[in-house]
Amino acid sequence: MNKHEETTGPSDAQQVTLRGPAELADALPYLMGFHPNDSVVMVALHGGRGRFGGRLRLGIPPEPEEWAPVADQLARSLIAGSERHESRPDAIVVFLCQDPAEGETAPQTMERLRPLAQRLRTACGALDVPVLEALCISDGRYWSYCCPDDRCCPPEGSPLALPGTTVMAAAAAYAGVQVRGSLRDMEARLVPWDSAAAQEQERALDSAGAVLVSRILDADGRGEVARETLALARDLMERMGNAPPSGSAWTDGGDDVLIAPDEAAAVILGLQDRETRDRAAEWMEGTEAETALRLWRALARRCVGPYVEHAAAPLTLAGWVSWSTGDEAGARVALGLALRADPDYTFAQLLHQACNQGLDPETLRSCLRGERTLRERGGAAAPQKRGSGHRPERRTGARAPRTAAARRARRTTERSAPGAVVSRPGSSLSRGRARDTDRRLGQRGARSRD
Numbered sequence: 001m002n003k004h005e006e007t008t009g010p011s012d013a014q015q016v017t018l019r020g021p022a023e024l025a026d027a028l029p030y031l032m033g034f035h036p037n038d039s040v041v042m043v044a045l046h047g048g049r050g051r052f053g054g055r056l057r058l059g060i061p062p063e064p065e066e067w068a069p070v071a072d073q074l075a076r077s078l079i080a081g082s083e084r085h086e087s088r089p090d091a092i093v094v095f096l097c098q099d100p101a102e103g104e105t106a107p108q109t110m111e112r113l114r115p116l117a118q119r120l121r122t123a124c125g126a127l128d129v130p131v132l133e134a135l136c137i138s139d140g141r142y143w144s145y146c147c148p149d150d151r152c153c154p155p156e157g158s159p160l161a162l163p164g165t166t167v168m169a170a171a172a173a174y175a176g177v178q179v180r181g182s183l184r185d186m187e188a189r190l191v192p193w194d195s196a197a198a199q200e201q202e203r204a205l206d207s208a209g210a211v212l213v214s215r216i217l218d219a220d221g222r223g224e225v226a227r228e229t230l231a232l233a234r235d236l237m238e239r240m241g242n243a244p245p246s247g248s249a250w251t252d253g254g255d256d257v258l259i260a261p262d263e264a265a266a267v268i269l270g271l272q273d274r275e276t277r278d279r280a281a282e283w284m285e286g287t288e289a290e291t292a293l294r295l296w297r298a299l300a301r302r303c304v305g306p307y308v309e310h311a312a313a314p315l316t317l318a319g320w321v322s323w324s325t326g327d328e329a330g331a332r333v334a335l336g337l338a339l340r341a342d343p344d345y346t347f348a349q350l351l352h353q354a355c356n357q358g359l360d361p362e363t364l365r366s367c368l369r370g371e372r373t374l375r376e377r378g379g380a381a382a383p384q385k386r387g388s389g390h391r392p393e394r395r396t397g398a399r400a401p402r403t404a405a406a407r408r409a410r411r412t413t414e415r416s417a418p419g420a421v422v423s424r425p426g427s428s429l430s431r432g433r434a435r436d437t438d439r440r441l442g443q444r445g446a447r448s449r450d
Contacts, residue, residue: 021153025135025142026161028095031055033329035182039097042074042120044082044089045132053089054082054357057332059340060098060116067116075123085357091132094120099139106139107156117145186333189252190300190315198304204261205268205307212269222273229270230279232263237283237291255298264302271299271313277347280317282368284324293321300334303341312342320351324361331355 029035031043031052038060044053056078061070075092082089096117100109113136121131134145141157193201215221239258271277283292296318303311319334332355338348354361 021133021135021142021144021147022158022161024093024133025095025137028097028137032057032332033327034186034333036095036097037099037183039095039183040070040074040116040120041095041097042078043093043095044078045091045093046082046087046089048090050091050132053086054078056081056356057336059336060096060113064115067119071116071119071123075120075127075129079124079127079129081353081357085359089129091130092124094124094131094134094145095137096135097137106141107143109138110136110143110157114145121145183333186330187337190297190311190318190334190337192304192308192311193301194304201261201264201302202305202307204265205302205304205310208262208265208269212266216269216273225270226273226276226279229267229273229276232270233267233280233295236263236267237288237295240294241287241291252297252301255294256301259298259302261302264299267295268299268303268307268310268314271317272310274347277313277317278368278371281320282372284321284365284368289321289325293318293325296321300337309342312338312345312348315341316345316348316351319348319355320361320364323351323355324365328355 028041032041032055036057040058040060041055042057043055045051046053056074058070058074061067078092079089094117096113098109098113100106104112117134117136121134124131131146136143136145137160138157140160142160143157144153147153192198212225215225236259240255243254243258271280280292283289296314299314300311300318303309303314315334315338319331319338322328322334323331332352335348335352335355338345339352342348
């Protein structure tokens, strides 16, 4: 087909020629770093040879009436992001990845998703960027929505190539690139518990919230809670670092048993303060990053029941550490889940946008290093009191507990783009951190808006 240079797959100096839908379908896991499932993936192409550029992934909206606005948003986001980072795309490739529902065949899945593919093609075309290819991948087969020739694209679909047998697989193996399972597998390490232990953790969050919320909302108490939160997080990281490996579950189940419910609750609630979260983001390099990532994953799994929105903070920190240490695939997954937990979480929005655009995390790393150095030299008191150096929050006040019905209604209105990043002209990571908000100060406490 065209010659592509993939920045997150084989090395930048190596170019891989992909010819036709079969090799494009095989290349998708190497572009993303995992096998996407239940996903819309859009990849920008640049130049006459179709070099791969920015990419964007979103869970397929379950309701067809959501497809048109979501398609418009995705097209605008990918094109605008590409323009800011590099240049306007010359074309786009679309992938729709979904296994058949119960009682459905793969060809039926392909036909059910055909209107979504057409919406995406129309949305991109309306912005004068053509969709070069649109593929459906389902149950080990692929279909092209753009090719009308049954001889090369039969109605029953074509089987995907055997793993490790294509040119992209060979190039990836040569470059040391690995595909780490499916998106579903990666998300499973970050989603809240649904076991009996979840009830004990929810009670611990209730108890901690009753004590901590009022302290966080107090100017003096907020600094004390921040120091306690960071000290406890440090202790948990040290505990994890000193724990002997315990098999394949070392970084998940093994870490879970190292953290008591009350300890997890205290850190989760403390991280809802944005200044505390920003201090925790400084643990982003070396062995510090390794244990911090394990802690943020473990805390995300503890955001159970009505506290699911609290997961936005540890998930964003997990995404940031993953991106900072070179794991772009893991970063996209964690940040996508953070935005699913809270679509308005500004820090996650901006990090996800920057990661998808292929920006260098060193800019933010340098900023965080500078803040740490300044603080250690006594040039800044930390954390600051509310209003001492940041914008005031727009609204602070008591909030009644949200009922299950209300939470379902909110999710219904937001799921048209779970995890999508809305591009904001002129936005930057530094401004995003300054205006991000601590909005989940306990399920039964106050709520402050960005």
